[in-house]
Amino acid sequence: MKHVIIGASIAGMTAAAKIKQLSPEEDVTVLSAESIQPYGKMSLPYMLSGMTWFANCTLPPVAGVDVMLNKQVDRIDPGSKTVHTTDGEEFKYDKLLIATGTSPVIPDVPGAKLSSVVGVRNVGDIEVIRKRIEESSQKRVILSGAGLVNAEVGDALVKLGIPVTYVISSDRMLSQIVDREASAIIEKSLTGLDVELLKGEDITEIQEKGDALEVRLASGKVLMGACVVYGKGVRPNTSFLKGTGVQLNKGIVLGQYLETSIPDIYGAGDAVETDDVLLGEKTLHALWPVAIEQANIAAANMLGMETPYPGDVLRNILTVFGQTIFTGGLSTHDEGEVYRHASDGEYRKIAVKDGKLRGFVFVGEGAENPGVYLRMMKEKTDISSMIDPVLYGTVTHADLYPSVFKVAL
Ligand SMILES: Cc1cc2nc3c(=O)[nH]c(=O)nc-3n(C[C@H](O)[C@H](O)[C@H](O)COP(=O)(O)OP(=O)(O)OC[C@H]3O[C@@H](n4cnc5c(N)ncnc54)[C@H](O)[C@@H]3O)c2cc1C
Numbered sequence: 001m002k003h004v005i006i007g008a009s010i011a012g013m014t015a016a017a018k019i020k021q022l023s024p025e026e027d028v029t030v031l032s033a034e035s036i037q038p039y040g041k042m043s044l045p046y047m048l049s050g051m052t053w054f055a056n057c058t059l060p061p062v063a064g065v066d067v068m069l070n071k072q073v074d075r076i077d078p079g080s081k082t083v084h085t086t087d088g089e090e091f092k093y094d095k096l097l098i099a100t101g102t103s104p105v106i107p108d109v110p111g112a113k114l115s116s117v118v119g120v121r122n123v124g125d126i127e128v129i130r131k132r133i134e135e136s137s138q139k140r141v142i143l144s145g146a147g148l149v150n151a152e153v154g155d156a157l158v159k160l161g162i163p164v165t166y167v168i169s170s171d172r173m174l175s176q177i178v179d180r181e182a183s184a185i186i187e188k189s190l191t192g193l194d195v196e197l198l199k200g201e202d203i204t205e206i207q208e209k210g211d212a213l214e215v216r217l218a219s220g221k222v223l224m225g226a227c228v229v230y231g232k233g234v235r236p237n238t239s240f241l242k243g244t245g246v247q248l249n250k251g252i253v254l255g256q257y258l259e260t261s262i263p264d265i266y267g268a269g270d271a272v273e274t275d276d277v278l279l280g281e282k283t284l285h286a287l288w289p290v291a292i293e294q295a296n297i298a299a300a301n302m303l304g305m306e307t308p309y310p311g312d313v314l315r316n317i318l319t320v321f322g323q324t325i326f327t328g329g330l331s332t333h334d335e336g337e338v339y340r341h342a343s344d345g346e347y348r349k350i351a352v353k354d355g356k357l358r359g360f361v362f363v364g365e366g367a368e369n370p371g372v373y374l375r376m377m378k379e380k381t382d383i384s385s386m387i388d389p390v391l392y393g394t395v396t397h398a399d400l401y402p403s404v405f406k407v408a409l
Helices: 010-022 041-049 123-135 148-159 180-188 288-302 370-378 384-392 397-408
Strands: 002-006 027-031 066-068 073-077 082-085 090-092 095-098 102-104 117-119 141-144 164-168 195-199 203-209 212-217 222-225 227-230 234-236 265-267 272-276 281-284 315-320 323-329 337-343 346-353 356-363
Touching (some): 010 027, 010 288, 041 123, 041 148, 095 288, 117 123, 123 141, 123 227, 141 148, 141 222, 148 164, 148 227, 180 346, 180 356, 265 288, 315 370, 337 384, 346 384
Parallel strands (some): 002 027, 117 227
Antiparallel strands (some): 203 212, 315 323, 346 356
16 A cells, blocks of 8 residues: 655654555655754754754664655646655555645735744755854844744754843743743743843844845834844744645644545644643644654554554743743643642642542742653542642652542443
8 A cells, every 4th residue: 555644854754664664665755845864843942052953863764664855736637646846756546644744924024035034844944044043243043033943043052152031922932831830930941041021022124234134113212133043932834735625723633533524634743733631622733742642653554554543742841041841731821620739839739629630830949750640630639638749849650549449440
């Protein structure tokens, strides 16, 4: 059988490997829009800071799988089961996997298309930032948005000794994943660093001024910088699916077997919307481990092994500006009974409803054992008797065993 996979990142390459592992005689072709071998995008901030380099972040090749570079898919014809690329090539498939991930949203303001305005998603974006810092007489980098990616990018730049300015429309950092109390701790950790935080602001215009950028804000304030990095959210790469009948919402809407609404076309990774066990609805998870699990399950389904996807939960873990932050489920707003514990730079908040963990935010020392909290949420463990250890102590997988025994008996 002929399998075509669009996108050669973690979802695409994992699916390719799984298909070959389960059925070595299958014909697998992976089409990549990029011109370099597949690599882990999670490592981009670490490549920027110099903590690692590209050769350390490449994904292993899969024996017998053809990864075709510079193959940007611009059209699919589900009737003839053909994938078309911008260079005029055609690829026939029996089963197709869409693993095209997302692209950063860059608002349509004057100057946003300048080559020194980027969102971080590819190695090329890191190269632009590095080159601009090297060549511009202005060293400051202007970061629009202070979400997950820009928090990591800012942290990487500070490690390099580069001054940064955050321009954020909300009134706090990481507002999409943490509550006010946690934002305040993270912002406090910027003290003494060359980090400027401009809240309730937005970029309205960017202009080239010699070897630098002049950036005008809504308030009228003007900043000078080497480059602008947008981190104001991402958009699934699905434009080539228009007119195919593949159901789209924010991303590609998948069923229980990670199938799209069109026969023999599957999806995995950041581009897709799947069940969230906590929210009880489909959502974009956009997480590395989720992409891997979806890719493995989609591969099995492409081979006809009916394997349902159990769904997942939203979570994030990151270490920036000396703080480790771990969040999960409903972390920005309160639902059910909310318990908080704050002490000396450490913060823990959990939201519990009917004894079940609905969301949490941990900052500082308590941000450990992530797997335990994910398991509590996914398995809907009754944690009524564990509130104090969760807030003040350490909880391990072993602490969850009694609930397993209760189910078994
Ligand atoms: C800076 C950064 C930090 C991150 N940190 C974390 C983290 O700490 N933890 C975590 O869990 N996740 C993190 N993520 C998210 C994680 O990297 C993604 O969940 C993961 O990369 C998704 O993999 P994917 O294969 O679905 O898509 P992607 O990695 O986005 O890859 C999609 C590929 O498809 C290609 N493509 C797109 N359109 C086409 C087309 N039309 N034709 C051909 N090819 C196409 C793209 O060029 C790209 O190579 C981070 C992401 C970034 C950018």
